[in-house]
Amino acid sequence: MACLASHRSGESSNQRVLPTWWPSKRGPRVLSEKAAEPAVETQLAASHISKYFGGNKVLDDVSLNVRKGEVVSIIGPSGAGKSTFLRCINFLEVPYEGSVSLDTLTISVVNGKLRNSGKELAALRRKVGMVFQSFNLFPHLTAQRNITLPQERVLGRSRREAEQRALNLLRRVGLEAKAHSYPSQCSGGQQQRVAIARALALDPQVMLFDEPTSALDPEVGTEVLAVMRQLAEEGMTMLVVTHEMRFAQNVSDRVLVMVDGRIIEEGSPDIVLMAPQQERTRQFLKAVLRE
Amino acid sequence: MTSSVFSGWGQDLPELLRGLGVALQLTGLALVLGFPGGLLTALLVSRRNWLAKLVGLVIVEVGRGLPLLVLLYLVYQGLPQIHLSLTNFLSAVAAFAWSTAAYSSEMFRSSLNALPNGQREAALASGMGQVDTFRFVLLPQALRIAIPPLLNLAVQIFQATALAYVITVPEIMQHAYFLGTVSFLYLNVFLLAGVLYAAVTLPSSALIAVLERRLSRHTSV
Amino acid sequence: MWHIFTIIGPGAANTVLLTSISFAFGAVLAIPVTLATRSSFLLLRGVGRGLVEFVRSIPVLVWLFIVFFGLPQEGLSPSPLVAAIATLSVVSAVYLSEIYRGGIAAIDRGQWEASRALGFGRLDTGSRIVGPQVLRVVLPPVATYGIGLLKDSALASTIGVVELTYRANTETQLTGKGLTVDIIVGIIYLLIGLPLAVISRHVDSRLRAKFSLT
Numbered sequence: 001m002a003c004l005a006s007h008r009s010g011e012s013s014n015q016r017v018l019p020t021w022w023p024s025k026r027g028p029r030v031l032s033e034k035a036a037e038p039a040v041e042t043q044l045a046a047s048h049i050s051k052y053f054g055g056n057k058v059l060d061d062v063s064l065n066v067r068k069g070e071v072v073s074i075i076g077p078s079g080a081g082k083s084t085f086l087r088c089i090n091f092l093e094v095p096y097e098g099s100v101s102l103d104t105l106t107i108s109v110v111n112g113k114l115r116n117s118g119k120e121l122a123a124l125r126r127k128v129g130m131v132f133q134s135f136n137l138f139p140h141l142t143a144q145r146n147i148t149l150p151q152e153r154v155l156g157r158s159r160r161e162a163e164q165r166a167l168n169l170l171r172r173v174g175l176e177a178k179a180h181s182y183p184s185q186c187s188g189g190q191q192q193r194v195a196i197a198r199a200l201a202l203d204p205q206v207m208l209f210d211e212p213t214s215a216l217d218p219e220v221g222t223e224v225l226a227v228m229r230q231l232a233e234e235g236m237t238m239l240v241v242t243h244e245m246r247f248a249q250n251v252s253d254r255v256l257v258m259v260d261g262r263i264i265e266e267g268s269p270d271i272v273l274m275a276p277q278q279e280r281t282r283q284f285l286k287a288v289l290r291e
Numbered sequence: 292m293t294s295s296v297f298s299g300w301g302q303d304l305p306e307l308l309r310g311l312g313v314a315l316q317l318t319g320l321a322l323v324l325g326f327p328g329g330l331l332t333a334l335l336v337s338r339r340n341w342l343a344k345l346v347g348l349v350i351v352e353v354g355r356g357l358p359l360l361v362l363l364y365l366v367y368q369g370l371p372q373i374h375l376s377l378t379n380f381l382s383a384v385a386a387f388a389w390s391t392a393a394y395s396s397e398m399f400r401s402s403l404n405a406l407p408n409g410q411r412e413a414a415l416a417s418g419m420g421q422v423d424t425f426r427f428v429l430l431p432q433a434l435r436i437a438i439p440p441l442l443n444l445a446v447q448i449f450q451a452t453a454l455a456y457v458i459t460v461p462e463i464m465q466h467a468y469f470l471g472t473v474s475f476l477y478l479n480v481f482l483l484a485g486v487l488y489a490a491v492t493l494p495s496s497a498l499i500a501v502l503e504r505r506l507s508r509h510t511s512v
Numbered sequence: 513m514w515h516i517f518t519i520i521g522p523g524a525a526n527t528v529l530l531t532s533i534s535f536a537f538g539a540v541l542a543i544p545v546t547l548a549t550r551s552s553f554l555l556l557r558g559v560g561r562g563l564v565e566f567v568r569s570i571p572v573l574v575w576l577f578i579v580f581f582g583l584p585q586e587g588l589s590p591s592p593l594v595a596a597i598a599t600l601s602v603v604s605a606v607y608l609s610e611i612y613r614g615g616i617a618a619i620d621r622g623q624w625e626a627s628r629a630l631g632f633g634r635l636d637t638g639s640r641i642v643g644p645q646v647l648r649v650v651l652p653p654v655a656t657y658g659i660g661l662l663k664d665s666a667l668a669s670t671i672g673v674v675e676l677t678y679r680a681n682t683e684t685q686l687t688g689k690g691l692t693v694d695i696i697v698g699i700i701y702l703l704i705g706l707p708l709a710v711i712s713r714h715v716d717s718r719l720r721a722k723f724s725l726t
Contacts, residue, residue, distance in 0.1 A: 090416055092412050092415065092416060118420070118421075122418045122419075122420060123418070125415065125416055125417065125418040126417070126418035128416075129416075129417075130413075130416040130417075132409055132412070132413060134407070134409050136407075136409035136410060136412065136413035137413075138410065138413070138414075138427075138428055138432075139432065140431050140432050140435065149427055150414075150417040150418070150419060153419055153420075153423045153427065154417055154418040154419055154423075195413075198417070199416075199417070202417060202418065352702075353698065356698070356701065356702045356705065357663070357698045357701055357702070358662075358663035358664070358665075358666035358667075358677065358701060359663070359666075360666040360667060360669070360670075360677055361666060361677055361680070361694055361697055361698055361701065364677075364680070364681065364684070364690065364694050365690070365691070365694040365695070365698065367690075368684050368690030368691075368694065369690040369691035369692075369693075369694045369695070370690075370691065371688075371690065372688070372689055372690050372691035372692065373691060450570075450571040451571065453571040453573040453574055454573060454667070456573070456670075457670060464573065464574065464577070467577075468577075471581060475585075476585060477577070477581035477582045477584075477585060478578065478581070478582030478583065478585040478586065479582075479585075481574060481577045481578045481581060481582050482578060482582070484574055485570040485574045485575070485578065488569065488570050488571055488574060489566065489569035489570055492568075492569040492570075493565065493569050496569075
């Protein structure tokens with residue numbers, strides 16, 4: 001348990017002020033300020049999501065409200081439904097029933113059928129960025145083109161504007177030099193950072209991360225986690241499915257534990273990870289920390 | 292024996308070359324119609340709508356299952372039965388285009404299926420529509436995979452144009468046969484015809500192999 | 513309308529005969545060709561590959577005409593059926609040899625090495641260890657080629673072999689009902705090819721159960 005002991009509140013070594021040369025949502029923030037954040041109303045709400053695969057109920061009436069700027073980590077054993085739940089939020093998986101609301105937009109499903117038009121679904125997806133475990137960069141396009149294409153086709157930005165923003169984002173993730181490289185010429189960590197830049201290019205309100213570092217070597221994963229941490233500090237609302245306990249501990253505002261399609265425990269990282277209420281959580285953490 | 296297998300080649304060549312021109316035209320038209328037709332058919336077959344699927348499957352199974360010769364006869368001799376008649380050249384184009392569409396549709400289908408699901412998901416997750424996703428993300432990658440087999444198909448169609456002889460299209464074999472009836476040196480003229488086919492086929496196949504190696508650089512597969 | 517079946521039906525017998533005999537010859541002839549193209553003797557390998565490339569670069573119809581119309585010039589006058597069988601046998605030998613080659617290449621080199629390390633000679637390794645595995649791997653593409661050969665047999669009609677397409681043609685010229693005749697003929701070709709596809713899938717799954725690691 002000692003390895004999780006480095007935590008956030010108050011330690012001066014953890015106080016970080018972001019350089020101001022990249023555009024951030026709320027200006028420079030000190031990490032320790034996060035704990036004193038006043039309660040903000042719900043930005044993203046997933047309600048009563050249920051899903052079946054064949055005869056199995058993989059998601060059992062799962063609900064979640066996320067506040068603006070909140071970072072939520074979802075942990076749990078394999079097959080618990082964490083990724084499935086995440087993918088239901090932007091409807092890459094269509095749940096059997098449930099709904100997802102982002103500000104004023106609500107998409108709902110009844111009896112496996114989507115109740116909204118394709119346009120509304122696209123509108124939701126525009127505001128929700130996703131980063132995949134296997135990066136899913138378009139291999140036939142350069143890094144820059146990967147980032148400009150969605151901007152042009154989805155937001156209708158001009159080529160010039162899209163390229164400018166793409167370069168800014170690549171700079172922000174430290175990969176400006178790779179703008180004209182193809183994904184096959186980039187390492188895994190670099191590809192994932194480009195993927196993050198691609199998702200950010202559409203100015204999403206929420207970012208979903210589906211095990212972003214699971215396909216990377218631990219060393220390489222650190223680069224990606226650093227970028228995610230910066231994003232969090234800038235106030236991005238993030239939902240992260242991860243096995244990286246240190247990230248969950250240090251960067252999240254809230255940790256969810258999912259087992260067998262249900263959220264069995266939920267709370268601040270200090271409590272959930274250091275002093276869990278549920279026996280099942282304790283079991284899981286003991287197995288994870290054995291590594 | 293005073294004459295060899297090569298005698299008469301000089302005189303026969305110009306006329307056979309005219310036939311080659313027609314054969315290439317025939318091939319070109321068949322491909323221009325057949326490849327897009329094949330892509331459309333591949334999309335038809337993949338739809339959930341049973342009618343679209345049926346139409347697609349008929350195009351594929353008949354186009355692939357019947358001998359090309361029978362397809363030729365079907366279009367040339369069969370259509371007049373329902374009061375539709377095309378010239379022999381157009382009948383040949385129609386039959387070869389059908390065959391091209393049938394075989395190429397399978398190549399398009401399997402190349403689209405070979406792409407990882409994540410590609411489609413990443414595009415959709417950014418809010419891109421189905422059409423944009425297909426046009427900018429899926430099709431370019433699928434083509435990179437499909438182009439070598441498609442080009443090999445093109446070479447096979449070129450070879451198949453020899454069949455158009457039976458409906459008296461003035462391609463290579465038609466000219467060759469006629470020259471044979473005049474000189475009685477059938478072996479010579481048909482060997483020359485064979486050499487002409489090889490002269491187009493062999494370099495094309497070699498180029499395709501080179502292209503295949505270059506294309507496999509930027510794929511996700 | 514049904515009498516059409518009785519008129520063109522017998523042509524199907526010749527089609528099947530032509531296809532199976534050519535296929536049988538070709539399947540056997542392909543073996544030495546494959547061995548030649550894989551030989552360590554440069555000359556043999558060059559000749560083998562040259563032959564394969566040359567035969568493949570010329571359409572089957574042209575070969576048929578060369579054999580049937582051309583050979584009499586040099587003294588040989590084969591009957592249409594013999595010419596067709598000879599031509600199709602050689603052509604299928606060449607195409608099948610390419611399939612065999614691919615099949616052999618697909619078998620893990622480790623099989624050869626393990627077998628030789630255990631003391632098996634070249635012949636035994638080839639026939640008892642690697643051979644059966646190659647058989648399983650090549651069966652699907654060979655069956656596909658067989659169906660292709662069935663369709664190529666229609667070309668024999670152009671040199672006068674009285675098979676299915678030939679009879680369809682004569683019938684069309686007699687009755688003018690080209691569409692009906694050709695549709696029926698098409699169906700017959702599809703029907704003939706069907707059992708081949710079914711049998712090959714059946715044999716493939718039996719062999720798969722017996723042999724494979726995958």
